[in-house]
Amino acid sequence: MKRLLLSLLAVIVVLVIGVPAAVIAYQYWHEPGSDVAAVPVADRAEQVRRGAYLARIGDCMACHTARGGQAYAGGRAIVTPFGNIYAPNITPHAETGIGTWTPDDFWRALHNGKSKNGEFLYPAFPFTNYTRMTRADSDAIFAYLRTIEPVAQENREPELRFPYNQRVLLAVWRSLYFTPGEFQPDQSKSVEWNRGAYLVQGLGHCSACHTSRTRLGGSDEKLDLGGGLIPVQNWYAPALTGGLASELGNWEASHIADLLTTGVSMRGTAAGPMAEVVGQSLQYMEKDDAQAIAGYLKSLPSAEVSSARRMPAPTGNAEEVLKEGQRIYEKYCVDCHQANGQGHPPAYPPLAGNRALLVDNALNPIRMVLNGGYPPTTKGNPRPYGMPPFAQELNDAEVAAVVSYMRNAWGNKASLVSPVEVGRYRGAPLY
The missing domain is CATH 1.10.760 (Cytochrome Bc1 Complex; Chain D, domain 2)
Incomplete structure (x- = not known):
């Protein structure tokens, strides 16, 4: 019995001390690529x-x-x-x-x-x-x-x-x-595709925002580029994969490249943290690199639905909520986005088929209605048109109603929005 207890104690010591010590030692001393010399x-x-x-x-x-x-x-x-x-x-x-x-x-x-x-x-x-x-x-x-x-x-x-x-x-x-390792080109793909993959996966670090994270802050590789909530900033970075309407499946590659380099396109507008990225960084990207990124993203298979927080169940009768939302839309939104939701792109983006309205998490359209916003000033769009804030005009129920209406008009189909969710983000920092 004594020998058994000693054996069990030895196992516990190894598990509690030895394994963590081995992990720490390995991480300190393991440095792949240290033999790669300067070119x-x-x-x-x-x-x-x-x-x-x-x-x-x-x-x-x-x-x-x-x-x-x-x-x-x-x-x-x-x-x-x-x-x-x-x-x-x-x-x-x-x-x-x-x-x-x-x-x-x-x-x-x-x-x-x-x-x-x-x-x-x-x-x-x-x-x-x-x-x-x-x-x-x-x-x-x-x-x-x-x-x-x-x-x-x-x-x-x-x-x-x-x-x-x-x-x-x-x-x-x-x-x-973390697994260290240089990008390895896919020999079955074109030079342009590999360039896009290299920029997205490496230098552009797109997954840092556009992939959901675990409780420990690691990227969920199963949902790579499948969209995710940006911690603390309270913005939702949409999926960058192709396939679904809520992703980039029905975008033309040229529209993706336009959004990256000018902040606006015929399909959508950069807002929140992405507006800063475009304004400070991506607008200076060479045309070939922008096209390579767009082509690569278009080629990606549809991602699973990310683990973004689901919206609370709305209150009230759905028909009444949508009717109220339509009334608010016709009063405040129709001049720019048109009655048919087609907008006047690229200045005023279309809402029909707009992927920001189709994802499960309606955080971004809620924040845009509350806070308004401008796309970045870029060399390709030096005088951007903006959207005014409506936080002072509309209460939480009204914001929820108009966002719910936009998510279910002109062929759009998504869940209704709760006033509780609107209240959660009223007054949140812009980014």
């Missing part, structure tokens, strides 16, 4: 130019520049369900930036999610996507960052609640959600 560069100026382009379309500045702050000097709070993480200074300042880093250090961060000193990086930095980038593109971005003005700005430590503030526990997270 010799014949034209340094071209490398820097290329790096500037890649940094722009990867939207690096969005996180690494505080509002009103100096470019790439860090300090912007990345708000997560676990607390705030502050983007670091990536200017070439020797003390507070990455001035002492080498191209190998930078590659290590992008490819393996580790800092210069081997410290685990928090996945608010999307290294889970960047790992797919090539060494040449990593080196190009680093070469560009070396040319910008150094800024002496100290980095701020994360403000995370326990146990998420224990960085060593990221070893467990990494073992669950």
Whole structure:
């Protein structure tokens, strides 16, 4: 009996101490790609130019520049369900930036999610996507960052609640959600398709928003690009897969490319966080890259319905709700979006067949009716038309009614909206 108890105790010790220790050790020492050498560069100026382009379309500045702050000097709070993480200074300042880093250090961060000193990086930095980038593109971005003005700005430590503030526990997270590895082209596909796949999966880190997340903040790979609620920001990032009407199945590739580069298209308009992405980043994308992304997204099979929160059941008689919604629509909306829901695209998008109205989660149309909004100002759309807010004009029941009507008019078919859900997002930050 004593021997049995000792054996059981040994097993418990191994499980409680040995296994976690092995996981941590493995994550610290396992660094695939560390033997990938820098690619010799014949034209340094071209490398820097290329790096500037890649940094722009990867939207690096969005996180690494505080509002009103100096470019790439860090300090912007990345708000997560676990607390705030502050983007670091990536200017070439020797003390507070990455001035002492080498191209190998930078590659290590992008490819393996580790800092210069081997410290685990928090996945608010999307290294889970960047790992797919090539060494040449990593080196190009680093070469560009070396040319910008150094800024002496100290980095701020994360403000995370326990146990998420224990960085060593990221070893467990990494073992669950992170597999390092460069993008591998599909030889059965075209060069354009592979370019689109590379940009979406890697540099563009589209899945960071457009894929639902688990309770631990990892992307649900089964629902890749199937849409998801953006934590804390309270916006729903729609599916980017093809197939269903609520996805991109009935969009033309040219309309997808238009939305990415101008913020408007014949099928929809960029709003909320996506408007910022287009305005600061994607509008500068080369035409070939935009077309490659559009073609790749159109080719993706339909995703499963994501785990976005379902809408509460509406109150009242459905027929009365829709009749009231039609009355409100005819009073406030018909001039821009027309009685037939066809709108006047690209200035005023069509509502008939609009995928934002067809998904289970009606969060985005609720927020647009409450808060209004503008697409971004871009070189392809320098004077965007906007939508006024109606939060002061309409109460929660009226907003719910008009959104319910739009979700069920002109051939649209979706669940009705509850005033409870409207009230939940009234007054929420824009993004």
